[in-house]
Amino acid sequence: MDDYLSKIKEGILNALFPKFCVGCNKEGQYICENCKVFLGEASLICPVCEKSSFTGQKHFHYSERYGLDGLVGVWEYEGITRAALNEIKHKHIFDTISEFVENAFEVMKKDVLRFKPFLSFLYLEDTYIVYVPMFLKKEKRRGFNQAKLIAETIGKVTEKEIISLLMKIKDTSLQTDLNKEERFKNVKESFDILPDLSFIPRNLALVDDIWITGATMKECCKVLKKAGVQNIWGFTLFRTV
Numbered sequence: 001m002d003d004y005l006s007k008i009k010e011g012i013l014n015a016l017f018p019k020f021c022v023g024c025n026k027e028g029q030y031i032c033e034n035c036k037v038f039l040g041e042a043s044l045i046c047p048v049c050e051k052s053s054f055t056g057q058k059h060f061h062y063s064e065r066y067g068l069d070g071l072v073g074v075w076e077y078e079g080i081t082r083a084a085l086n087e088i089k090h091k092h093i094f095d096t097i098s099e100f101v102e103n104a105f106e107v108m109k110k111d112v113l114r115f116k117p118f119l120s121f122l123y124l125e126d127t128y129i130v131y132v133p134m135f136l137k138k139e140k141r142r143g144f145n146q147a148k149l150i151a152e153t154i155g156k157v158t159e160k161e162i163i164s165l166l167m168k169i170k171d172t173s174l175q176t177d178l179n180k181e182e183r184f185k186n187v188k189e190s191f192d193i194l195p196d197l198s199f200i201p202r203n204l205a206l207v208d209d210i211w212i213t214g215a216t217m218k219e220c221c222k223v224l225k226k227a228g229v230q231n232i233w234g235f236t237l238f239r240t241v
Helices: 002-016 080-091 095-110 112-122 136-142 146-158 180-187 215-226
Strands: 070-076 127-131 166-168 191-193 203-211 231-239
Touching: 070 095, 070 112, 070 203, 080 095, 080 146, 080 203, 080 231, 095 112, 095 146, 095 231, 112 203, 112 231, 127 146, 146 203, 166 215, 180 215, 191 215, 203 215, 215 231
Parallel strands: 070 231, 127 203, 203 231
Antiparallel strands: 166 191
């Protein structure tokens, strides 16, 4: 009955608010079947040196204490993916996120050898999902945090728990026009652990929308590992190449 009612609700919403492909403007989906062909899958990289890593795992010769243990960025940030992120951020079309997350997991299921380390980690019983937070005033002004929306959608797909551990304590400048060195400096010491936490998990999947230099995610990872988290994989829908 619940599935039947959900389909009726979805049908009504689609009639009132039709979906148009971000690539070709065809009605029906935000990424139509024809345009999926033009989604460029990003190769996986070591999150420390950012050089090629077949599975996205950190290269074993790196012993960075507070660094990410692995990174998955599914699509190259260009063309359709750039347009999609614009739809999310500036037009508040959040359904786009659901389609991209579902497509991301389809990609990973079809390429199990490459994504097995991440998926195995994600589905561990003691792995939780956390997201990169926004500065509270900025989030209230915008009305949403796209990293949180992506994390919540992943939680629905995987039936994993989403938890809040981090807060952003500095209203940093936009990263868009900054070079790599400036980006790292901009986010330095801008995150902290939420006060009065009663539980620090052993394993976390840290979610953001896009990896450009990794400055934000690396800073969050450092704070989380200093607080006692043992293992952290990063997940982003998009990665600049």
